[in-house]
Amino acid sequence: MNIIDLHESVWRQLVERRGRLPHALLLTGARGIGKSMLARCFAESLLCEAPLPTSTACGSCLACGWLKQGNHPDFRLIQPEAMDDERTETDSKKKPSQQITIDQIRALDDFLHVGTHRHGVRVVLIAPAEAMNRSTANALLKSLEEPSSDTLFLLVSDDMERLLPTIRSRCQHVPIPVPAHDCSLAWLVQAGVKDAERWLALTGGAPLLAVELGGGDERVLVDALATELAKGRHLDPLATAAAIDKVIKSEKRPVPLKRVVEWLQKWLADMLLLKVGVAPRYFTAQSAAMQESVRLVSLAGLLAFSRKALQYRQHCEQPLNSRLFFEELFLNYTAMFRTDRDCN
């Protein structure tokens, strides 16, 4: 199975646009459902010189060869340095950027202003687009405003609200839904992921995130966080802050702060479900411990802390002291229990 099996209807829509491509498409949807991979597949199919009847790239022509080696002259992938697979040992001494830099966008200028090498389309894939700050996005805007007819920008985002409205308005929007549960499950089983049901639940039905968690670095964070949060009012905020801070910093690739807040938000969503008598959706393995904690918080307290978590999520991008950030976060988490201890 490949990524198209998960997103057949979106793929058909994309393929139908081949003959009348706009100059920019914005693919949006939940994290970990395969948007970037789908965008990459589409770019490959556009650049391939002998696409298959299914419109996918042939994988064997000259263009496909260049794409595999990462040196197709009419293709550019723009992503944060931290996501780059080809970073060398010496690079790793410097902390890789989690942002797309303005220099990466400026470097596109020459690429966009010479004719295409293979007399076809030229593709710029930007993922994730929300990794551009305001000045970087403004630098890109210049290119989006003066499109050359043979260039396609493919932007991918799971946080569309964080894109400049001027960027959004210059792109045709392609929403990508979360794939059907059975389809994702079959896909994961075929990919050899153990406990596929559990990971799929934890990720809210996002199969690629489930693969990543099933065998990746973020799993350590999720397990550590779930263990701590399950302690409820017995959680020690300072010790937990130290432990989680260590986890996010000890990874070969640092885990962004926002991921911790996102997992906390899922935990809180599950607590809210339990509070109203519905089975948890994400942390199904911890539902017993969670049930115990839920008895000790009020619905109002839970909603108030969930709103606070949303604010944390919006502000955790700024450079800040992660240890202090976690201390405040977990102090507030335990305060939710203390103040409402005698309610049910």
Ligand SMILES: [Zn+2]
């Ligand atoms: Zn090909």
